[in-house]
Amino acid sequence: MSRARSTEPRRPDFRAVRAKLPEPLGAAVDGFERHLAAERGLSVHTVRGYVGDVVSLLDHLSGASGRETLAELDISVLREWLSAQHAQGASRSTMARRxxxxxxxxxxxLRAELLPNDPGPRLAVPSKPRKLPAVLRTDQASAAMQASAAGAEQGDPVALRDHAVLELLYATGVRIAELCGLDVDDVDRERRVIRVIGKGDRERVVPFGLPADEALGRWVTAGRPKLVRADSGAALFLGVRGGRLDPRTARRSVHDAVGTVSGAPNVGPHGMRHSAATHLLEGGADLRSVQELLGHATLATTQLYTHVTVERLKAIHDRTHPRS
Structure with missing residues (x-):
């Protein structure tokens, strides 16, 4: 199935643009990048996104009128830059991130004394459209697990691994990067919990159930030993060459399993995370507990799932109530 491509223009590589910035502006970019990575502990992807946006901003600052110092960055420059982004076709969510x-x-x-004042608070933040995430119904999730389990029955190590990945993703709601980052010692099968290092290097402990435990057991005892190599290290999930499992490979395996279920939405690992959260809430879990399990920094993020469950309830009511 072909995926729709974004209509937004592709930005040039920000490293190449960074190299062309005047030295004072380039030094500011480097300091900001160190701040995000070392002091705030943000993920590599978040740091790259923020730094790329700032490079675009400072490129606009220097190119608009030849300005070479950060002290000349004011609210008019910020608004001009965002207006140019909008004219180039940036989406509302992209504008909000930038x-x-x-x-x-x-x-x-301002804190680094590179600006005399902070124009940022005067910049309005475009509201991001909140889309309800696509989720599986419980019967669809069960069917995907059954299809994956059937593929693992022959004992192929890759099939055993993919089944364990799918079961653990749905059982815990962890992010795919968190799952691929697990080491063998991060799993406590006696207590049926995993230790996860999430965004911002925050650690949390997440429980899982018997089906995931059984799938993990088959992978660890019958699958992993066939793929492990001398340089595999302690990684729990391995690729066919013995290295740590790549998230892209894990995504493909999830899409393949869900794709066998008739009528199921095309969801990947993030869809499994959404589904796990939704099914927990539908089953009676409280919002704070789900927030802790998913590793959300704020409750507002977790509250998105309450909208999903309300939509589910409305659909059931419309389909079944005699006076709907």
Missing amino acids: TAAARTFTAWA
Whole structure:
């Protein structure tokens, strides 16, 4: 199935643009990047996104009128930059992220005494459309697990691994990067919990049930030993060459398993995470507990799933109530 491509223009590589910035602006980018990675402990992907946006902003600053110092960055430059982004076809969610990146940067620059004042708070943040995530019904999730288990019956190590990945993703709701980052010692099968290092290097302990435990047991005893190599290290899930499992490979295996279920939405690992959260809430779990399990920094993020469950209830009511 072909995927729709984004209509947004592709940005040039920000490293190449960074190299062309005047030295004072380039030094500011480097300091901001160190701040995000070392002081705030943000993920590599988040740091790359924020730094790329700031490089675009400073490229606009230097190119618009030849300005070479950060002290000349004011609210008019910020608005001009965002207006140019909008004219180039940036989506509302992209505009919101770039606005957030700019405000984070100007706040840091003020503390670093690179700006005389902070224009960021005067920059309005575009509201991001909140889309309800696609989730599996419980019967569809069960069918995907059964299809995956059937593929693992022959004992093929890759099939055993993929079944364990699918079961653990659905059982815990962890992110795919968190799952691929697990080491063998992060799993306590006696207590049926895993130790996860999430965003911002925050650690949490997440429980899992018997089906996931059984799938993990088959992978660890019958699958992993066939793929492990001398340089595999302690990684729990391995690729066919013995290295740590790549998240892209894990995503493909999830899509393949869900794709066998007739009528199921095309969801990947993030869809399994959404499904796990939704089914927990539908089963009576409280919002705070789900927040802790998913590793959300704020309850507002977890509250998105309450909208999903309400939509489910409305659909059931419309389909079954005689006076709906």
